[in-house]
Amino acid sequence: xxxxxxxxxxxxxxxxxxxxxxxxxxxxxxxxxxxxxxxxxxxxxxxxxxxxxxxxxxxxxxxxxxxxxxxxxxxxxxxxxxxxxxxxxxxxxxxxxxxxxxxxxxxxxxxxxxxxxxxxxxxxxxxxxxxxxxxxxxxxxxxxxxxxxxxxxxxxxxxxxxxxxxxxxxxxxxxxxxxxxxxxxxxx
Numbered sequence: 051x052x053x054x055x056x057x058x059x060x061x062x063x064x065x066x067x068x069x070x071x072x073x074x075x076x077x078x079x080x081x082x083x084x085x086x087x088x089x090x091x092x093x094x095x096x097x098x099x100x101x102x103x104x105x106x107x108x109x110x111x112x113x114x115x116x117x118x119x120x121x122x123x124x125x126x127x128x129x130x131x132x133x134x135x136x137x138x139x140x141x142x143x144x145x146x147x148x149x150x151x152x153x154x155x156x157x158x159x160x161x162x163x164x165x166x167x168x169x170x171x172x173x174x175x176x177x178x179x180x181x182x183x184x185x186x187x188x189x190x191x192x193x194x195x196x197x198x199x200x201x202x203x204x205x206x207x208x209x210x211x212x213x214x215x216x217x218x219x220x221x222x223x224x225x226x227x228x229x230x231x232x233x234x235x236x237x238x
Contacts, residue, residue: 064102066092071113075154080110080164107163114154114171123200124176128183131235135196136227139203140220142212152204172197186237196234203227 070091074083085106089096103109126134138148155172158164180193207213215223 060102063092063094063098067094067099067102067109068113071109072150072154075110075113075158076150078157080106080158080161085109107167110158110164111167111171114151114167115174116151124179124183131180131183132228132231135200135231136224139200139207139227140213140215140224149204149208152201153208156205180235184235188238192235192237196231199230199234 067088070088071083073091074087083106085099086096088106088109089099092099099106099109103112123131123134123138155168159168176197177190177193180196181189184192213223
């Protein structure tokens with residue numbers, strides 16, 4: 051008895067490949083993940099990965115740039131920026147996709163091939179949109195400083211777990227993070 055053919059749906063296949071790539075790259079570095087690994091996880095032939103994305107490098111770049119998902123902190127606008135970052139950091143759940151994006155970048159930053167893609171994605175997805183929200187001198191540098199603060203807070207949360215702050219102190223802790231974010235983007 052033959053297995054029924056999977057319905058052909060380009061959008062679903064593309065989404066399955068991207069989801070498989072997110073899974074693989076969030077657990078292993080760029081250099082350790084192969085197109086076949088992604089294809090197996092997606093349930094497709096490896097040739098389809100290249101057909102839809104061209105190469106592993108192009109798939110990785112597409113995965114990092116995430117045109118379908120702008121960062122929540124940017125959508126909050128300049129006035130809500132520090133509040134949104136603090137909420138994300140303090141929350142027990144946080145933004146799991148943002149954490150996964152960061153893990154993908156961190157795991158692959160040392161790869162000769164992926165390092166440039168990681169840097170470019172950080173600039174395009176974070177530094178440029180945040181710098182456009184900032185007035186005054188050196189907006190790109192201040193956006194990068196803010197990104198460094200956020201990365202540090204998220205990495206600490208990944209390594210050490212949630213902040214585990216009791217309710218009475220949580221508001222004060224969140225305010226402290228808001229102040230830290232505001233300070234990181236303040237004009238020199």
